[in-house]
Amino acid sequence: MEFPRFSLEDILISRSAIQKYLEPGGMWNTNRHDTNRSDLSYEFRFVCSKDYYGPKCDTLCKPRNDTFGHFTCSPEGKRICNHGWTGEYCTQGYREEGNKL
Secondary structure, eight states, X not given: OOOOOOXXXXXXXXXXXXXXXXXXXXXXXXXXXXXXXXXEEEEEOOOOOTTEESTTSOEEOOOEEETTEEXXXXXXXXXXXXXXXXXXXXXXXXXXXTOOO
């Protein structure tokens, strides 16, 4: 059984393109495309992948608690050392008064 072949022009109802600068976040953008043959409304948003932060999603911060670091990440992607740890990657333990390291 052969299926009929259609070109894009045979099945295309409408074509639309938009260009817009988006910053990642929870805000939805609404767009509408109207023609004499169709009416299309849609919403979209831009979100960073897990563990990526910043306006271009180019800041990586992956929480860890192992030999290579002891930290969580702020909403901006900055390392926040776990209690008892300090340093750029939170790998240096420190003593509080009266506690052993």
